[in-house]
Amino acid sequence: MTNNKISFTPKGFNRALFFFLLVISQAGFSQDDAVVDFRPAPRGEDGHISFEPPAGESGTWVRRTSTLVINPDSYEAQRTLNAPVHIDDIPIQPWAKALTNYRHDVYLASEPYTRCKPASGPRSIMSPYGLEIVSVPDLQRMYIFNISNAMSYRIIFMDGREHPADLRPSYSGHSVGHWEGDTLVVDTVGLNEKSWMSRDGLPSTDQLHLIERFSRESLDTAHYEVTIDDPGAYTGPWTSNFVLGWQEGDEMFEYVCQENNLSPESMLGDGRLSKITP
């Protein structure tokens, strides 16, 4: 990094120590993120922002934070501190709050993701290792490919269609997208209740309606904002967001959750194991 040169004239020990620590901390940061690329976001042939690499390059997106809400009752509360909203400030229904607390009491151990099941919405975007947001204009659709999250994908229809009336709940739901300026807006319904919509342990129901807004400030940084509208678990819509960082030079790689799943029975879910065996 070239922009974190700090010049100062120490006037006292405390101030010197402060700047010393500041320099150390920034040096540490710049070691982790060795190169920040300040090139502008690339654009596709249609003129819209592209979430893909510039021509001839490669790259994937990785979350920079991994929760939607600050939650002091989280079993990993420290990890939630970068979230933009506090759990006490979202319109969560009492049963949903109680269930969230219970899930943290048991260290989120029952999360379907850890049983190799896929998720949609924010959980799919905050999953580790990386993802790609790919436009296939020829098919009038976009895809989000995940490395983890069951090494699966979501389809976003960009052809102006509406959600089907007779939608059956599924893991992916049904997603339609459109552009508002340089922001990709994705509207999703039809999600089942078998996976969690985020790492926060926050419940959702099959009434969940997601509006996800993807924007790319530069080559290096994308912004993800999600509005959660689920009258089954919340009393009103609420919004959170997090940042995605560009992993320049990366390609998606194979990640098979089941490869070392030492508890395949747990994939069955609660209570089924005793009844159904291979």
Next chain:
Amino acid sequence: MLSSNISLIGFLRQSIALLIGLSSASPLLAHHTVSAKFDIAHTISLSGRVTEVDWANPHVHIFIQVDEDAGPAGNWAVELESTIELERNGWTSEDLSIGDLLTVRGLPARDGSEQLWGQRIASSKGLVLFTLDDQALDTMLSERPAGPVPRWPDGQPRLGPPPGQTGYWINTGSGSLLEDGQSIMMDAEGVLANIEDADQVAPFQDWAKDLYVLRQRNALRNDPLYLFCIPPGGSRQFQLPYGVQLVEQRNRDRLFVLMGSGNRNWRLIYNDERNQVSQLSGNDDNPLFYGRSLARWDGDTLVVNSSGFNEGFWFSNGGLPHTGLLQLEERLTRSDLNTLRYSVTVNDPGAYTRSWTSSWDMQWVPGEEMPEYYCQDNRQ
């Protein structure tokens, strides 16, 4: 197995309230070899009230509480085909309610547990009849509009839909890899009708043939896809019932194979000779389930060379073994709008005495997305 049931359907159509006819001989039904789990030599009947409907993949389960006087008492799990096949045939989860009284006939589990492969389900609830057969699919395939190979502006064949359309490929042919030129009987899962035919399937080395025969004699019950949802690497993704969708991203020199079966994985095929990067650091030759695939066009044929496979999966239906030396050359040739020839040459000096080739046609399903199917939804 169920030919007698199938012939009964017409007769029963008017009189039985609710009936499910299943045929394991049909290539698109039978998600796994029923005989691996259930005793196909015996049939039992049970009556009871529905306690739970588990409408999930790979197999739907209906739980019924059987009382002493109606059969072996207990809470029985009645296993059916996937939600996709049930819904394709007009049955939905709303058609059953907790407390409904059902009479079920089917195959008992080999291990004596309270599980039944449902062949026929009758209810007193309403005059509705459900059957599972390939008729809907056969009709769709026969009514597809014909057409030439769709092409890109530069003349290269498109492996996906014509512009602005959608669709995917399914396998309607036989089950496992079988060396071209051989003609033997096997079912959709690759189980041989006659185990003596094993020698003709492929040029096995002795140990590989022994393992293949063992897996066949065990009715494929140790299949890691069936047991643990291990991915359908190698050629297997092109054999399974729910198809593959091919997404060409020409501006990035790559092709995605999206899988309808297994765990709805993607597989990346690069068209520009690059190696896959960004495995974990120092891990660039870590053997993979899908291997590393590089493709080039040879006229109208996409030739995909793959290597770097691990040994933790079955690369074909039917239990054909492979080793880490496996190399595949897949050749994809679209001969018209509706037909994709898939031909794979297997080169594995660890398991076979020479390289050999197996080929079949994939059929285009126009206008539809692949149904969402996750093996891990509810492992059977």
